[in-house]
Amino acid sequence: MIGIGFVYLVAGSFFATCALLGLVDRRWANALFHALLATSFFAGDRIGDLGNGVLVLALVATATSGRMRRGEPADQVAPRGPLLMLALVIPATALGGTLLFKQMPALIDPAQATLVALAIGVLLALILCHLFLRPAPLDGIRAGRRLLDEIGWAAVMPQLLASLGAVFALAGVGDVVGRLVGGAIPAGSVFGAVVAYGLGMALFTIVMGNAFAAFPVMAAAVGIPLLVHQFGGDPAPVAAIGMLAGFCGTLLTPMAANFNIVPAALLELKDRYGVIRAQAATALPLLLFNILLLWWVIR
Template sequence: MIGLPALYTFTGLIFAAYAILSIARRRIGNAAFWGLIAASFLGGDRFGDFGNGLLVLALVALAGTGALRKPDVGDEADDGARYGNRLFLPALIIPVTALGGTFLLPGSGLIDPKQITLVSLGLGVILALVALYAWLRPPPLSALEEGRRLIDAVGWAAVLPQMLASLGAVFAVAGVGDLVGGMATTVIPHDSLFAAVLAYTLGMVLFTMIMGNAFAAFPVMTAAIGLPLLVHGFGGNPAIVCAIGMLAGFSGTLMTPMAANFNIVPAALLELKDRNAVVKAQVGTALPLLVCNIALIYWLGFR
């Protein structure tokens, strides 16, 4: 049965290929960084907490000392002028496969029922890659070379979501959620559902803006307000409350420079003069989305 271990192995092999290609180009710092990422995917469950902690410290040391080099100048192939926006068509295979697999494969017996969507997403990536090779017929290693070039351009920020999600789990275990919840209950009126929904969604936005990732904010705010007040206190549907609460947190992602891989890295890649230009452009979208998410939780989560 296909599950997360298969996805981790596939991802680990991709990063291992990036490391090998970096060695071939004498980019030793990049090779070490992506090699450690590959090791975490391929054997992280066997390293133990101490081993994984050392691995993370090594990643921090490589990134903090500037060991990662930017991609080579002029090593990309530009087919944009030839194919135009048609180049984006194979990318649509990924969400279509993920959505179709989620609805069509639960009874197949081939995939872990708990990981259907993630496995379908990985399958979509493979199918999109096959379609691109069949259409464009590039050199065999071009996908890996271009992937290495792109990941080098993003740099250490590529693993920032994983790091911040781990930080959120650490905060939850440390009891930050209980502390925030205790403070919130002294402010939120006990009989006001709307006030509780507002506190949860705004808390998700603020913690996301501080920590840079909704995955980091989610365990804290859900432990503080989502579960004790909205689910247990007002009888909310946990699936609806938590899913839309996460979407509310994503509104915060759009409005913070702490989400470097989403907002600062694109500005750097596009060589924008204002490094906060992406954030400023997204505020007008983020605020209406937040209002919609607040309304959706209030109307749908407590029927």
């Protein structure tokens, strides 16, 4: 059965190739950073908790050493039209594959259908790019490595923050927040619970930098005990709209460095927080809409 192992193999192979290219170019710190990422994908389930902890510390030490070099400017720019159409192969394959693979449980793990389809979409888009644009064999990998080098350590921030959310959930932060929220919400108030959930998702995301980190906390605090169990809400829209509320917080926080700070640096904006300021006018009304939508769904 094809499952998450296939996705890890694809991702690990990419990072391993980036590490080899870094060695060839004598970008030692970049090569080490990519090699550590490749190791986590290839052997993360075999080296145990201690091994993974050491690996993460090595990643942090490498990223903060100041020796990682930024990506080199591209030698040439591919035609925008064909490139855009080929890029759309990825979401199209991910969507179609998700719907198809869930009907093939003997071949594809249904729980990982979306990730498997996404990985296949990336490989298919890469093959089509080589067929239509005919670049040098490793140009696609080099372009990906160049973008990774520009982003630097922030490339792994979503995974680290999502792990932080899991740690918070295991530590019982959700229970503590639930008791505080439960004392502040009027008894039997669906709207109060929805507002607490939506605002909580946004605020925790602003603090933690990632909606995936905020979700375990707010789901344990408000989403499951109040919106689902007490008020009978459907778990699917509660989870989906809650994540959308969290994404509104992503638009407003410098903690989401890979989304908001790195683009400002790459674009060489004078205002370091220019991206956040531009997104605020979208994030706040969208947060209000998500709260009202969830209230309408549950009531």
